[in-house]
Amino acid sequence: MDYKEVYDAGKKYGELCGHSWHLAMYYDNPYTTEKMMQWDYAAHRFYEAGFAGEDWPEMVQAIRYGDIPKNGQSINWAENRYECGVSCVKIVRQPEDLSYSSVYDVTLCDREKYLIEGYYFHDTGSDGEPLLVNAKMIKRLEI
Numbered sequence: 001m002d003y004k005e006v007y008d009a010g011k012k013y014g015e016l017c018g019h020s021w022h023l024a025m026y027y028d029n030p031y032t033t034e035k036m037m038q039w040d041y042a043a044h045r046f047y048e049a050g051f052a053g054e055d056w057p058e059m060v061q062a063i064r065y066g067d068i069p070k071n072g073q074s075i076n077w078a079e080n081r082y083e084c085g086v087s088c089v090k091i092v093r094q095p096e097d098l099s100y101s102s103v104y105d106v107t108l109c110d111r112e113k114y115l116i117e118g119y120y121f122h123d124t125g126s127d128g129e130p131l132l133v134n135a136k137m138i139k140r141l142e143i
Helices: 003-016 033-037 041-052 103-107
Strands: 058-065 090-092 113-124 130-141
Touching: 003 041, 033 041, 041 113, 041 130, 058 130
Parallel strands: none
Antiparallel strands: 058 090, 058 113, 113 130
Protein backbone atom coordinates (compact mmCIF):
# COMPACT_ATOMS: atom_id res chain seq x y z
CA MET A 1 0.00 0.00 0.00
CA ASP A 2 1.24 3.47 -0.85
CA TYR A 3 0.77 5.32 2.45
CA LYS A 4 1.96 8.61 0.94
CA GLU A 5 -0.83 8.44 -1.63
CA VAL A 6 -3.40 7.72 1.09
CA TYR A 7 -2.03 10.55 3.28
CA ASP A 8 -2.13 13.00 0.36
CA ALA A 9 -5.70 11.99 -0.51
CA GLY A 10 -6.76 12.51 3.11
CA LYS A 11 -5.03 15.88 3.15
CA LYS A 12 -6.72 17.01 -0.06
CA TYR A 13 -10.13 15.84 1.14
CA GLY A 14 -9.59 17.44 4.55
CA GLU A 15 -8.71 20.78 2.99
CA LEU A 16 -11.80 20.56 0.78
CA CYS A 17 -14.14 20.21 3.76
CA GLY A 18 -12.27 22.35 6.29
CA HIS A 19 -10.80 19.37 8.18
CA SER A 20 -14.27 18.69 9.61
CA TRP A 21 -15.58 15.13 9.69
CA HIS A 22 -19.07 16.61 10.08
CA LEU A 23 -18.76 18.58 6.84
CA ALA A 24 -17.05 15.69 5.06
CA MET A 25 -20.37 13.92 4.49
CA TYR A 26 -21.36 16.71 2.10
CA TYR A 27 -18.39 16.18 -0.22
CA ASP A 28 -17.47 13.31 -2.50
CA ASN A 29 -14.83 11.19 -0.83
CA PRO A 30 -12.08 10.03 -3.22
CA TYR A 31 -12.14 6.67 -1.43
CA THR A 32 -15.33 4.65 -1.18
CA THR A 33 -16.32 3.06 2.11
CA GLU A 34 -15.95 -0.35 0.47
CA LYS A 35 -12.36 0.40 -0.54
CA MET A 36 -11.48 1.85 2.87
CA MET A 37 -12.83 -1.27 4.60
CA GLN A 38 -10.07 -3.25 2.89
CA TRP A 39 -7.31 -1.03 4.30
CA ASP A 40 -5.08 -2.11 7.14
CA TYR A 41 -4.91 -0.02 10.31
CA ALA A 42 -1.85 1.91 9.07
CA ALA A 43 -3.67 3.15 5.95
CA HIS A 44 -6.52 4.48 8.09
CA ARG A 45 -4.07 6.29 10.39
CA PHE A 46 -2.24 7.89 7.44
CA TYR A 47 -5.55 8.99 5.89
CA GLU A 48 -6.74 10.47 9.21
CA ALA A 49 -3.44 12.33 9.64
CA GLY A 50 -3.68 13.83 6.18
CA PHE A 51 -7.33 14.75 6.70
CA ALA A 52 -6.58 16.46 10.02
CA GLY A 53 -3.67 18.42 8.51
CA GLU A 54 -1.04 16.67 10.65
CA ASP A 55 2.57 16.63 9.47
CA TRP A 56 3.97 13.52 7.81
CA PRO A 57 4.99 11.20 10.67
CA GLU A 58 8.55 10.61 11.77
CA MET A 59 10.19 7.26 10.94
CA VAL A 60 11.87 6.02 14.14
CA GLN A 61 13.50 2.99 15.68
CA ALA A 62 12.34 1.77 19.06
CA ILE A 63 12.73 -1.00 21.62
CA ARG A 64 9.89 -3.49 21.99
CA TYR A 65 9.42 -6.65 24.04
CA GLY A 66 7.59 -9.46 22.26
CA ASP A 67 6.61 -10.02 18.65
CA ILE A 68 4.83 -7.37 16.60
CA PRO A 69 1.10 -8.21 16.42
CA LYS A 70 0.04 -9.42 12.97
CA ASN A 71 -2.70 -6.78 12.71
CA GLY A 72 -0.29 -3.96 13.60
CA GLN A 73 -2.03 -3.02 16.84
CA SER A 74 -1.15 -3.87 20.43
CA ILE A 75 -3.91 -4.69 22.90
CA ASN A 76 -4.87 -2.53 25.85
CA TRP A 77 -5.64 -5.41 28.23
CA ALA A 78 -7.20 -3.20 30.93
CA GLU A 79 -9.90 -1.92 28.55
CA ASN A 80 -9.99 -4.93 26.21
CA ARG A 81 -9.47 -2.88 23.04
CA TYR A 82 -6.80 -2.28 20.43
CA GLU A 83 -4.24 0.50 20.75
CA CYS A 84 -3.62 2.90 17.84
CA GLY A 85 -0.42 1.12 16.82
CA VAL A 86 2.31 -1.14 18.21
CA SER A 87 3.52 -0.45 21.75
CA CYS A 88 7.19 0.08 22.38
CA VAL A 89 9.02 0.99 25.56
CA LYS A 90 11.48 3.52 24.18
CA ILE A 91 12.20 5.41 20.99
CA VAL A 92 15.88 5.16 20.13
CA ARG A 93 17.23 8.68 19.51
CA GLN A 94 20.95 8.01 20.15
CA PRO A 95 22.99 4.82 19.55
CA GLU A 96 23.73 4.58 23.28
CA ASP A 97 19.97 4.26 23.94
CA LEU A 98 20.32 0.61 22.90
CA SER A 99 22.86 -0.15 25.62
CA TYR A 100 20.92 1.20 28.64
CA SER A 101 19.19 -1.33 30.84
CA SER A 102 15.71 -0.53 32.10
CA VAL A 103 13.11 -1.84 34.49
CA TYR A 104 11.52 -3.59 31.49
CA ASP A 105 14.57 -5.85 31.19
CA VAL A 106 13.49 -7.32 34.54
CA THR A 107 9.69 -7.11 34.36
CA LEU A 108 9.44 -8.36 30.77
CA CYS A 109 12.36 -10.80 30.89
CA ASP A 110 10.10 -13.65 29.71
CA ARG A 111 9.79 -11.95 26.29
CA GLU A 112 12.31 -11.35 23.53
CA LYS A 113 13.68 -7.82 23.20
CA TYR A 114 13.67 -6.32 19.70
CA LEU A 115 14.69 -3.24 17.80
CA ILE A 116 11.75 -2.25 15.60
CA GLU A 117 11.10 0.55 13.13
CA GLY A 118 7.88 2.36 12.27
CA TYR A 119 6.07 5.64 11.82
CA TYR A 120 5.59 7.73 14.96
CA PHE A 121 2.53 9.99 14.91
CA HIS A 122 3.19 11.01 18.54
CA ASP A 123 0.33 8.76 19.67
CA THR A 124 0.65 7.06 23.05
CA GLY A 125 -0.91 3.94 24.48
CA SER A 126 -2.99 3.59 27.61
CA ASP A 127 0.16 3.37 29.76
CA GLY A 128 1.79 6.39 28.10
CA GLU A 129 4.04 4.29 25.89
CA PRO A 130 4.91 5.39 22.33
CA LEU A 131 2.93 3.70 19.55
CA LEU A 132 4.35 3.00 16.09
CA VAL A 133 2.35 2.46 12.92
CA ASN A 134 3.42 0.01 10.20
CA ALA A 135 6.08 -1.35 12.57
CA LYS A 136 8.69 -3.78 11.24
CA MET A 137 11.19 -5.95 13.10
CA ILE A 138 14.84 -4.97 12.59
CA LYS A 139 16.71 -7.30 14.91
CA ARG A 140 16.68 -9.16 18.21
CA LEU A 141 18.53 -7.47 21.08
CA GLU A 142 20.25 -9.01 24.06
CA ILE A 143 18.72 -8.36 27.47
